[in-house]
Amino acid sequence: MKPVQVGVIGLGTVGSGTVDVLIRNGTEIARRAGREIQVTRAAVRDIKRDRSCDLTGIALTQDPFDLVNDPDLDVIIELMGGCDDAYALVMKSLESGKHVVTANKALIATRGNEIFERASANGLVVAFEASVAGGIPIIKVLREGLAGNRIINLEGILNGTCNYILTQIRERQVSYEEALKDAQALGYAEADPHFDVAGIDAAHKLTILASIAYGIHLDFNSVQIEGIEHITQSDIRYAEELGFRIKHLGLARRYGDGLDLRVHPCLVAEHQLLASVSGVMNAVLVEGDAVGKTVYYGAGAGAGPTASAVVADLVDVVRTLTADPNNRVPHLAFQPGQLAQSNTASRAEVMGAHYLRLTVADRPGVLGEVTKILGDRGVSIRAIHQKDSGSGSQPVPVVILTHRAREADVAMAIRAIEGLTVSAAPVVRIRLEGEE
């Protein structure tokens, strides 16, 4: 089957990242989607600028309407941002029979109703997973994964810039102004940070999530919006003394007969999951009447995470274009003919750190014997604790944390330790996870 041909409008951070992911993971993506996906054209403002992605096979133009009018393109990816021009391009794409994938939250939040009406009338898809919470597939979760629920409450850290600034103020005891400057230097905040710090970006995202969660038309104007500009170091410190973190949240809740949609700073008790989401990370808590509370966590922005969402949308669109109408999403994610044989890693070679609990006679020299056994097999020790050393007549527990070592070497060392005459019980071995 002919590859699906895609045109990308905008090759900035997210556009380049998307081209990059499509090339790097092209084989796996085609195995999932059932067709190859090729970016063949891109529209950019400055044709001469260096791009971080491989442009082989991609024809550049300065006029995005060249892409919209190109009969060879099946899908347009809109990554230019802004509202009016993007709206014109998306509507024109739909008129010319092209599916659209967009990361443009402002566009969807403010003009989405008209866009979706046009798309449905023309039998086309406008996919917008990348418009909210970066790489977290929160739109798919709400639209499909929780489709059996009556949603009761939705709250999220939706703006990475705000969360980064609040985290910096708390962790590094800097002022709001310093934290903002820092965010700008690292590319987390725009030169004009107003959209982020005043809460408008989060309100766009909340508008989209609320519509999907509660089955209402998109209505940006119904969101009450407050930013973080007035939050001081002292507020964050006082809140902490009382057991809270200050987070900038978007909230969408049923309230009586209506919905309460709001974006503003909140005190969140420190034991709650959202309180521990720091830096530029995003998280969304969704409470449904059947499922209870669920939380979705990941990077809310950046080239890779946003590209992840754009490509997932593209795969969804391609799956609707391909052959088997009764079974478009393959059962095991990859098309049936494309499943590989599992190749099991050699367990003996797997590296990892280990917790070992020994039960040994409480007498001098035992630790020396044990550490020698480990050392001889290349297992180095990170910590060793002898517990309850008491009377000397009873065996005592010795706890050892190892550095990373070959699983086979650790197993051999355990057998050797168990063979010592001072060993009074089998060694308990528990692996460490998520450590370097």
Place this chain on the structure above:
Amino acid sequence: MKPVQVGVIGLGTVGSGTVDVLIRNGTEIARRAGREIQVTRAAVRDIKRDRSCDLTGIALTQDPFDLVNDPDLDVIIELMGGCDDAYALVMKSLESGKHVVTANKALIATRGNEIFERASANGLVVAFEASVAGGIPIIKVLREGLAGNRIINLEGILNGTCNYILTQIRERQVSYEEALKDAQALGYAEADPHFDVAGIDAAHKLTILASIAYGIHLDFNSVQIEGIEHITQSDIRYAEELGFRIKHLGLARRYGDGLDLRVHPCLVAEHQLLASVSGVMNAVLVEGDAVGKTVYYGAGAGAGPTASAVVADLVDVVRTLTADPNNRVPHLAFQPGQLAQSNTASRAEVMGAHYLRLTVADRPGVLGEVTKILGDRGVSIRAIHQKDSGSGSQPVPVVILTHRAREADVAMAIRAIEGLTVSAAPVVRIRLEGEE
């Protein structure tokens, strides 16, 4: 359009919960799916037993093949558990042209390859979201939401019983045996807990997730399995002293050219998100090359959460049966004609707790004036802290936490406080989130 007719095999906890959710949320579900969904038949072992769900309009039988052979049924929901009988029923359902929704992890992990082959050959869907991690839509996330990624690492708390037992040992200092007895009394563990505590249930789930994440055939035998029976109170305490929690994890990682699939207890550093997942909750961490680390958290079992996943699968299946082939999943989750007008809650009436930071003259009587203003407007105080009380010549901050109060009353109180002659700056007001 005629309602989709569904037969349920098994009306235990999950079956009754599913019928319950389909009735309770019937209107919203039909607005999403585009068709009404009706359970018209159910197969149960004991026809006379009382059920917790409403059985109006549901014909009961003791022979599940009555459902499989009923030409009026479009979808079979298999909730009987076990392997051999369930396999026969699912294969027969597929032969007779029926889609299948199942929560049976053992069946999918051990016989899924044959089942999916038959389903694809017949153009049918076998949906199994409920087989892993209860209500968390982790299968959809991996299969569709992260389709652009090369998955690098997947690790999860997949068995609520194990996590409950480990949490109880740590938090209540009870023995493994006591914690297990407790789990059994609460219905979290079976009378024969072997499948759970020996890690077999988690291994079934890991088999399914690994297949979807890495595009391999289901291969239960490639999972290395270890349970939690050998974990003692002391291990949990020693681990805690070293800064770790002990969690029972399923892990699926690329390792060299192969995959390393394993289920066993692990030490997890306490600052990591998985370390804070307690009780019967589940969580899955998925790391993709584009998206980075993402985490999905929710209830891993129980009537409501599992029913949430079963119904989401049902909606997916119904969406494939309905009219508009180019656009089966509606853009905003609900079918276009079914979106409601947003009804904005009256903000003045919304109740909530507040953090107030006042800047006031440092002299006697000020706190009295402030608390009187709040009290007169029905805003009761949970905590009040006067900060940096120093020389007396400079205004000082006073931090107040209120109990829940009408937003309008708080706003009036703030205006009144700002009108006091002792007030030296506007009041900073931040709302509290997630508190009773």
